[in-house]
Amino acid sequence: MKKLFAFALAMVMALSLTACGGSSAPTSSSSDSSAEASGASAVSQAVASSEAADGSAGASGKIAVIRQLQNSDHTVQFFAGCVAEGEALGYSVDTFSADGDDVKMQDLMEQALQKDYKIWIISHANEGYQKDLVSRAVAQGIKVVGFDCGGDHVDGVTYTSQDDKSLAKLSLDALIEKAKAKGATEPINIIEINILGMIVPFDTRHAVIEEYEKAGKLKVVDIISPKLGGDTYSDVNTAISTDLTKYPAGQVNGIWAASSAFLDGAVDAINDAGRNEMLISAVDISDTEIQRLVKVPQYICCACVDPYVIGTVDVRLAVLKTLGVETPETYALSAVAVTSDKLTASDTMKTLNKYFPNFGSTEDFNTKEIKDLRAKFAK
Known part of the structure; x- marks a missing residue:
């Protein structure tokens, strides 16, 4: 850019000298003004041309x-x-x-x-x-x-x-509906993975869980909170494994995560324990989550905004x-619920607009x- 400005300055000086006939004395003639205007235009064009050459044309x-x-x-x-x-x-x-x-x-x-x-x-x-x-x-x-x-x-x-209340409701409703379809009755017992007080969205999503508990729709048997800055995978995996030992089949119906980023350790714990009846629902989509929805039968819903x-x-x-x-x-x-029944292994974030118009563009x-x-x- 230094070269660009030097070039522009040189152009200004050259064009000014031409317009003034080489004189250092100022003039106010219309012909001189016209020449100066023409010179300014030429400088602008030269700068634009140079900017285009270095890839910064019109940068705002x-x-x-x-x-x-x-x-x-x-x-x-x-x-x-x-x-x-x-x-x-x-x-x-x-x-x-x-x-x-x-x-x-x-x-x-x-x-x-x-x-x-x-x-x-x-x-x-x-x-x-x-x-x-x-x-x-x-x-x-x-x-x-x-x-x-x-x-x-x-x-x-x-x-x-994101409409965090809707994100929580969509993901929780999907879990409750599926659990009831499998024979469970309200309140549905779940394990919550969340870090309260970390960020506002996590607290807002948890507030919906509290509403559902008061309404008798579900009951949180345990809240797992991985340590900030720690090994999230190990924290979640160990805690879920412990809970699955504590709560045999039939005593807990599923896992809900305030962020899908917490799910790696949870999914492995479920598989290692052979607890195929456990349902999983979470918030926040990505290519990783799309593939997880396709590959993990227990993972039924990921509520999200693109x-x-x-x-x-x-x-x-x-x-x-x-x-x-x-x-x-x-x-x-606005939030949407991405459910596993609509996806294939070839789907990515770029293909979700086949099912949801607000994905990829808005x-x-x-x-x-x-x-x-x-x-x-x-x-």
Whole structure:
């Protein structure tokens, strides 16, 4: 880019000299003004040509996508949605993962404050630091969208979320219905895998379980909470194995996970114990979960929002803010229940739109302004 600016400056100087006839004295003649206007146009064309050559033509600025959660397929696809939509709208996009570490998350946000980002997409920043760091970003003129963030809201920021109550209800209803079809009666006994107090969505999903318990629909016989920063697989596998010994067949009907990322250890524990009657239901889809739904007979439902679409919508909202378009303070993306009976081994996140129209793409906030920008930067 330094070469680009040097080239542009040289062009300005050369064209100015030509327009003024080599004189250093200023003039105000119409012919000189016309020549200067022509020179400015030539510079713009030259800069555009040079930018096109180095791949940065028309770049609108930089977007930082900073996510607190541990790395997973879900994170990869969320990042992919942000990158694809950001680049389609003329931005360069940098992604950062704190891998579930709040200290690292704060450090990443602090570092981003020192750089020239026009937009932040913040995922799962927690109470205790979200408001402070996002407020500082907004004060610097950065447009911010927060996904599944904790803490108080900051004026001017849109906070998006999955419809977490629907995610919990869809996944729990599927488990209850299937258990009753197999002869169980309410309340259905389940083991819950969740880390309460970790992130807002997990608490919201657990609140639905409490509602169902009060209504007599189900009973949680145990809550398994893997240690933060520990060996999640071993924690879950050991705890589930212990519970399956404690609760013989008929005394517990299934396992529900607040996140499908917890399921590896659970599935292996069920298989090792030969407990084929156990049902599994969870939240959050990915390519891994699609294959698990196909291969594991006990896994009946994964309630979800397409993470790629979440990234897409978050970027659109932030870009609309840069254009001065009014955006909502909050927005919840609709959930769907992906069930094993609809899937084949050849299905992936890219093929789920055969069954669910909102997968892979969305019209949410695909406004005229967004469409015009996409057309402008189309390759």
